[in-house]
Amino acid sequence: MRGARRARIVEVEAYLGALDPASHAYRGPTARNATMFGPAGHLYVYFTYGMHWCANAVCGEEGEGTAVLLRALAPLAGIPQMRMARGGIERMTALCSGPAKLCQAFGIDRAFDGVDLTRESRAKPWIGDDGTPPPPKPGRSSRVGISVAVGHEWRWFVPDDPNVSRAR
DNA sequence: CTTTGGATCGTCT
């Protein structure tokens, strides 16, 4: 949520710090993952595959390294801006249907690593509660794109939402 | 529709 752009979170994955070999925080704090070990409610942004940014909400106790990866959003407002940021792509469900796509749609990069998500602002991303209840029966599956700790079903999503990324 | 391979570079070994 930034500027005129707003969207609803419809897919996330949990990464459990030192307990989770698939987490960036598994091997302890480094320059890159420092934000993960900070206070909850802040944004952890990382760069991957030489071209993509991905965003997490830090959610554990300070020093724990626990975070939730934002994997997909349902666009609500500022759609033309998202389209523009995504290179003029037309298909609505392609705007935010992936962790790197949603960052591109919202213009999220390293500059926003560490920002406080709990404070509403026009100049940076933030997360708020608009009163929409969570799905009564959330979808659940193993996490996408990882090669270790594959056994845990720590991906959660809104069933039947067209913006949810398709699993490999 | 599905499958495949290329792009591209910061981070940690």
Place this chain on the structure above:
DNA sequence: GACGATCCAAAGG
């Protein structure tokens, strides 16, 4: 020096 918490275009059915 290897490899990613990915995406997309192109090619094949």
